[in-house]
Structure formats: C-alpha cells, structure tokens
Amino acid sequence: xxxxxxxxxxxxxxxxxxxxxxxxxxxxxxxxxxxxxxxxxxxxxxxxxxxxxxxxxxxxxxxxxxxxxxxxxxxxxxxxxxxxxxxxxxxxxxxxxxxxxxxxxxxxxxxxxxxxxxxxxxxxxxxxxxxxxxxxxxxxxxxxxxxxxxxxxxxxxxxxxxxxxxxxxxxxxxxxxxxxxxxxxxxxxxxxxxxxxxxxxxxxxxxxxxxxxxxxxxxxxxxxxxxxxxxxxxxxxxxxxxxxxxxxxxxxxxxxxxxxxxxxxxxxxxxxxxxxxxxxxxxxxxxxxxxxxxxxxxxxxxxxxxxxxxxxxxxxxxxxxxxxxx
Amino acid sequence: xxxxxxxxxxxxxxxxxxxxxxxxxxxxxxxxxxxxxxxxxxxxxxxxxxxxxxxxxxxxxxxxxxxxxxxxxxxxxxxxxxxxxxxxxxxxxxxxxxxxxxxxxxxxxxxxxxxxxxxxxxxxxxxxxxxxxxxxxxxxxxxxxxxxxxxxxxxxxxxxxxxxxxxxxxxxxxxxxxxxxxxxxxxxxxxxxxxxxxxxxxxxxxxxxxxxxxxxxxxxxxxxxxxxxxxxxxxxxxxxxxxxxxxxxxxxxxxxxxxxxxxxxxxxxxxxxxxxxxxxxxxxxxxxxxxxxxxxxxxxxxxxxxxxxxxxxxxxxxxxxxxxxx
DNA sequence: GCTCCTTACGTCTCCCGTAAGAATC
DNA sequence: GATTCTTACGGGAGACGTAAGGAGC
Numbered sequence: 001x002x003x004x005x006x007x008x009x010x011x012x013x014x015x016x017x018x019x020x021x022x023x024x025x026x027x028x029x030x031x032x033x034x035x036x037x038x039x040x041x042x043x044x045x046x047x048x049x050x051x052x053x054x055x056x057x058x059x060x061x062x063x064x065x066x067x068x069x070x071x072x073x074x075x076x077x078x079x080x081x082x083x084x085x086x087x088x089x090x091x092x093x094x095x096x097x098x099x100x101x102x103x104x105x106x107x108x109x110x111x112x113x114x115x116x117x118x119x120x121x122x123x124x125x126x127x128x129x130x131x132x133x134x135x136x137x138x139x140x141x142x143x144x145x146x147x148x149x150x151x152x153x154x155x156x157x158x159x160x161x162x163x164x165x166x167x168x169x170x171x172x173x174x175x176x177x178x179x180x181x182x183x184x185x186x187x188x189x190x191x192x193x194x195x196x197x198x199x200x201x202x203x204x205x206x207x208x209x210x211x212x213x214x215x216x217x218x219x220x221x222x223x224x225x226x227x228x229x230x231x232x233x234x235x236x237x238x239x240x241x242x243x244x245x246x247x248x249x250x251x252x253x254x255x256x257x258x259x260x261x262x263x264x265x266x267x268x269x270x271x272x273x274x275x276x277x278x279x280x281x282x283x284x285x286x287x288x289x290x291x292x293x294x295x296x297x298x299x300x301x302x303x304x305x306x307x308x309x310x311x312x313x314x315x316x317x318x319x320x321x322x323x324x325x326x
Numbered sequence: 327x328x329x330x331x332x333x334x335x336x337x338x339x340x341x342x343x344x345x346x347x348x349x350x351x352x353x354x355x356x357x358x359x360x361x362x363x364x365x366x367x368x369x370x371x372x373x374x375x376x377x378x379x380x381x382x383x384x385x386x387x388x389x390x391x392x393x394x395x396x397x398x399x400x401x402x403x404x405x406x407x408x409x410x411x412x413x414x415x416x417x418x419x420x421x422x423x424x425x426x427x428x429x430x431x432x433x434x435x436x437x438x439x440x441x442x443x444x445x446x447x448x449x450x451x452x453x454x455x456x457x458x459x460x461x462x463x464x465x466x467x468x469x470x471x472x473x474x475x476x477x478x479x480x481x482x483x484x485x486x487x488x489x490x491x492x493x494x495x496x497x498x499x500x501x502x503x504x505x506x507x508x509x510x511x512x513x514x515x516x517x518x519x520x521x522x523x524x525x526x527x528x529x530x531x532x533x534x535x536x537x538x539x540x541x542x543x544x545x546x547x548x549x550x551x552x553x554x555x556x557x558x559x560x561x562x563x564x565x566x567x568x569x570x571x572x573x574x575x576x577x578x579x580x581x582x583x584x585x586x587x588x589x590x591x592x593x594x595x596x597x598x599x600x601x602x603x604x605x606x607x608x609x610x611x612x613x614x615x616x617x618x619x620x621x622x623x624x625x626x627x628x629x630x631x632x633x634x635x636x637x638x639x640x641x642x643x644x645x646x647x648x649x650x651x652x
Numbered sequence: 653g654c655t656c657c658t659t660a661c662g663t664c665t666c667c668c669g670t671a672a673g674a675a676t677c
Numbered sequence: 678g679a680t681t682c683t684t685a686c687g688g689g690a691g692a693c694g695t696a697a698g699g700a701g702c
Contacts, residue, residue, distance in 0.1 A: 030434055032358050047657065057694050062658060064692085072437045081656050081701045089440040096433035100426055107422035108356055111398045114415040166629055302628030303492055373682065383669050388683060407676040407681050
C-alpha cells in the first residue's frame with residue numbers, strides 16, 4: 001500500500017517519498033477534541049479545574065489525557081495530589097500545538113465570515129504602558145466598528161511578546177523598539193519620550209533634567225527584563241558614566257507611581273503614560289535634555305496570511321496608538 | 327457564562343476579552359477528521375477519487391463535506407458531473423488549513439519521538455536543476471542516517487517555492503537567489519556557474535564564450551517564470567544589448583537537453599547540472615566569460631520552531647548541496 | 653475528611669458502509 | 678450506460694456522565 005499523499009499529485013508538484021511506503025491512516029487518528037482538552041488541562045493545571053471550565057465530567061478528561069499519552073507514546077503529565085504538571089514532553093506538545101489550534105479556529109472564523117463583515121477572535125499583545133493608554137479607545141472602537149470581533153488584549157514585556165509573536169500566540173503586537181529585525185514585519189508607530197516623575201515638591205528644579213542628575217538619587221524602576229530599564233541604564237552609562245541607584249524594582253508602573261507619590265524616590269516613564277496617569281497634583285514631571293526616547297513599534301507574527309479581522313483591528317490599533325502617543 | 331479563556335490566566339498574562347461573554351463550545355466542534363477529508367477532496371477534485379485514496383466509502387465523504395459546509399455556513403464546492411470544484415470560500419479554507427494540518431502532524435511526530443531519534447515527515451522543495459543533482463545523495467543519506475524520517479521532495483520554480491514557504495507547505499527549500507529578504511531566513515549554499523551547451527560538433531570554438539555570441543542563435547530556454555531565463559536575458563541586455571532568439575521554450579532541462587542533442591539549438595544550464603547530465607559525448611560545454619552565475623540559497627519558512635527531523639535533514643541537505651555544487 | 657486523579661459501566665452520538673436514487677455526458 | 682454526487686438505513690466505535698475506588702495532605 002502506498003501513502004495517501006503519494007497517490008495524487010498537485011499540478012506543478014512532483015513528489016518523491018522515502019522510505020517507500022507508508023499508510024497515512026496509521027497516525028491520522030488524532031482529533032482536535034483531544035488536543036483541546038490537553039491544552040486546557042495543561043494551562044489550568046488540574047483535571048478538576050478544567051472540568052469546571054470545560055463543563056465536562058472530570059473522569060472524561062482523565063480518559064482523554066490517558067488516551068493522548070498512549071497515542072503519542074509519552075507521559076505528558078506528572079500526577080499528584082496538587083494536580084497535573086507538564087513533563088518536558090508535555091511542554092513540548094503544548095508549545096507546539098496551542099498556537100496551531102488558535103490559528104485553526106481563526107481560519108474557520110475567517111471562512112465563516114467569508115464575504116461578510118470580519119468576524120472571529122483577534123489577540124493583541126502590548127507593553128503595559130501602551131496598553132494602559134490605548135486599551136480603552138481600542139476596545140471602544142472595535143466594539144462599535146467590528147461587533148463580530150472578539151478582542152483579546154494581553155499585556156507583557158517586549159521580550160515575552162517577541163516569543164509570543166514567533167510562536168504565533170498573538171496576532172499583532174505593540175512593543176518597544178529598536179525594531180530589531182527578527183524576521184518580523186514591523187512598523188514604527190510613534191516615538192515615546194521618557195520623562196522623570198517625582199512626588200510633588202520633591203523633584204528637581206523645573207525645566208529639563210540631565211541623566212546625570214539621576215546619580216545617587218533613589219530610583220524606582222522595573223526589573224532588568226523590562227526594556228525601559230535598559231534604555232535608562234544605557235543612557236546613564238553612555239551619557240555620563242554614572243551608575244544608578246535602584247531603590248525599588250517595580251514592574252507595574254501604577255505601583256511605581258504609588259511609590260513615587262509616597263516619596264520613596266523618582267521614576268521614569270513614557271510621557272504618554274505620565275500625561276494620563278501622573279497628571280494630578282501629586283506629581284512633578286520633568287523632560288530630559290537631551291531627550292530620552294523609545295520607538296513604539298507595531299509588529300506582526302511571521303508568515304501566515306492575516307484574517308480580515310486582524311487587518312481591521314490592526315488599522316484601528318495603529319490609528320489610536322499614533323493619536324494617543326502623538 | 328464566561329468564555330473559557332477568560333476564566334483562567336497564565337502567569338504573566340492579563341486578559342481582557344471583548345465583547346464580554348462567549349461560550350467557546352459553540353464553535354469548537356470542528357474536528358480534524360472533517361478538515362482532512364476536505365483537504366483530500368479539494369486536492370483530488372472529486373469525491374470518488376478521494377474515496378479511492380482515503381479508502382472511505384464515497385457517500386461518507388459526501389456527508390462530511392455537506393456537514394462541513396453547514397458548519398462554516400458557506401458553499402465550499404460546486405458539484406458537477408466532472409467532480410467537485412472549489413468555490414472562492416473553499417479555496418480560502420484550503421489555503422489556510424492545509425499548511426496547519428501539516429504542521430499539526432509534524433508537531434505530533436516530534437513529540438512522539440521525544441528523547442528518541444528524530445521522526446516524522448520532512449518536506450523539501452528544490453528547483454529542478456538542484457533537485458536532479460542532489461536528490462539521490464540526499465535520499466540515500468536520509469534513508470541511512472534518519473530511518474524514521476519520511477522525506478518528501480517537491481520540485482518547483484523559485485517563485486512557486488517562495489509561495490509554499492510563506493504558506494508553510496514546505497519545511498525547507500533550495501532556491502535560486504539573490505536572497506531577497508521576504509522575511510525568510512536564508513543562507514547561501516553555493517554559487518552555480520552557468521554554461522552553454524550545444525550538440526557535439528555544433529558549438530562555438532572551444533574556450534569561453536561571451537553572452538554576445540548568443541545573438542541570433544536559436545536557443546532552447548525555459549519560460550519567463552523560470553529564474554534561469556531571467557538571469558540570461560538580463561545578462562544579454564546589460565552586457566551587450568542583444569536580444570535573444572528563443573527557438574523553443576522548455577521548462578524541464580532534460581527536455582532541453584534532448585532538443586539540443588537533436589540539433590535544434592543551444593541551451594544554458596548550471597554547470598553542476600551539465601556535469602551530471604550532459605557529460606556524455608553528445609554535448610559540448612562552454613563556460614561564459616565573464617562568468618554567468620546564480621546563488622543557490624537555502625531558505626526556511628518564517629517563524630515556527632522546526633522539528634529535530636527538519637534540522638537534521640537540513641544539515642544533510644546543506645552538506646550535500648555544497649559538496650555536489652562545489 | 654478533603655481534594656486530587658482513576659476505574660467501571662450504561663447510554664448516546666456520530667461516522668462508516670451498503671444499497672438505492674438522480675443528474676449529466 | 679457510464680460517471681458523478683446524494684439520500685436512506687443499520688451497525689459499531691468512541692465519548693460522555695454517574696458511581697465507586699485509591700492516594701496524599
């Protein structure tokens with residue numbers, strides 16, 4: 001018996017298959033059903049929890065997982081009283097299939113809405129500061145202009161978002177540049193100027209400040225995986241050779257602002273974020289001279305044709321980001 | 327009821343879903359089963375043909391297709407006495423899902439062979455001239471060194487192969503450069519020198535020939551979609567301003583060689599191809615001066631992590647191509 | 653005792669295959 | 678009449694749900 005693919009030929013394609021024969025049916029019995037329950041169980045971390053979410057009896061899930069493990073010939077979870085933990089093989093499977101399942105659902109949504117208004121789910125990742133500024137307007141416009149589209153917004157740091165883009169876990173992302181070419185299509189949406197934020201009455205004299213002025217002052221900055229931190233450290237190093245004093249590491253800018261307001265130190269944020277969340281009387285805002293800035297970049301995942309829903313949401317996202325970040 | 331994804335949260339992800347509620351089960355009933363039969367029917371073009379290939383009774387396929395059409399709410403085929411022809415919506419679906427199904431199978435193969443020898447299917451596209459030279463050695467080494475790997479070789483022209491790469495229909499490709507960056511990772515494997523081939527006794531005087539010497543002579547060259555043709559025409563234009571006389575357009579180089587042997591004209595081929603297929607007494611081979619050459623490029627599809635099987639086959643492919651093309 | 657996951661069994665859905673029907677060349 | 682796709686019906690595989698069992702805190 002010859003493999004299925006060997007028996008027919010698309011025009012323009014000549015196929016040679018080695019080793020000779022192979023029956024496709026043998027390994028074609030995997031169904032989405034089983035993979036979907038796997039992904040849910042893996043992400044939730046327990047059968048009972050997944051049972052609640054999926055509204056399927058827990059023994060049925062147990063059986064599906066066991067059958068999946070038999071089908072791939074690998075143990076995918078370690079069971080314990082604490083739930084289900086992925087084995088390395090299970091992690092490999094999750095990483096590979098979850099993005100594919102998402103794309104499959106999207107493809108079906110795209111065909112379902114063929115010749116109609118765009119429909120389906122669109123997942124967008126943004127860095128927290130941009131998300132905080134843009135999310136409301138984006139959600140509002142998508143709800144009004146694309147009622148058939150479900151929007152998922154995910155916050156994350158640029159480094160994580162890049163991983164998600166490459167694994168196709170997200171459909172579009174707003175991250176901070178420079179737009180390093182990782183074989184992604186990217187477009188610069190805005191250049192976000194960074195500003196110094198201090199509690200009212202505790203800032204430097206009005207007017208621009210130099211990076212050197214930060215020396216020895218207690219600062220509240222995000223951790224080193226955060227792009228903002230790198231920009232500031234690099235500027236401090238290059239411009240004045242000073243070393244920064246990090247009083248507190250706070251990843252969430254809202255927390256940083258609270259700490260600044262409490263007088264624990266200064267922080268640095270994009271001007272658009274400051275204008276929106278630090279505009280009340282509690283803070284003093286100072287620009288840098290020379291300017292400190294970051295590129296705000298719109299990045300697409302590699303390859304695959306986007307759905308119309310993604311294209312439309314992207315257009316709205318670009319407009320709103322450019323508008324709100326000036 | 328709240329959507330499934332809304333109810334659990336991966337660490338580091340904060341999700342906002344709009345519009346509010348959505349029951350995932352509603353549209354999650356699609357199964358691979360149905361999509362696989364769709365792809366087979368679409369590629370084969372008839373239910374009866376697919377019935378033979380898939381070894382499933384034809385009425386069962388008919389029913390699956392009807393159910394799929396109901397599930398996506400679109401007519402996917404036009405039926406006729408001549409078989410099943412894809413509608414535009416059907417074409418959209420095929421283009422989107424066939425690559426995804428292939429990746430899904432690959433992912434499962436990768437996990438099945440976790441911590442073992444690489445296994446699964448690897449699809450490689452090559453331009454015909456390279457395929458003719460490299461295929462045998464590649465197939466031999468893969469069969470010996472990677473017995474668990476099924477190799478699919480597909481011949482095509484560079485322009486088609488680029489489409490396949492972007493749709494992820496192939497896992498790796500050897501094409502002709504220049505390695506235009508279409509957001510593909512690409513590596514130059516060799517530079518293939520082009521040579522003039524004439525029937526024995528009908529060539530120009532021994533020694534290098536100039537492109538200008540081709541003027542007015544009847545040539546047997548592939549069609550204009552073929553990269554080789556473009557290279558030659560461009561050289562003729564730039565180097566001497568002459569216009570070529572195309573006696574016959576023949577895409578397959580084996581055919582071209584037969585026509586040359588029959589005395590119908592000259593042709594131009596990569597030196598590696600000529601050395602292998604025109605080395606008998608029937609032909610005379612002449613280099614060009616200055617040289618005419620093309621880059622031979624290894625290109626990967628965008629994104630997605632390759633399987634170990636793909637990596638291993640790629641390594642062999644690179645070695646053999648570099649060796650055989652010098 | 654509580655919370656996990658697992659095993660066992662009855663019911664139901666879905667898909668397949670066979671057989672017969674309708675349309676086009 | 679040949680080929681094509683479609684409709685109708687009976688049997689079987691698989692998945693769910695309920696109920697009961699075992700292990701770790």
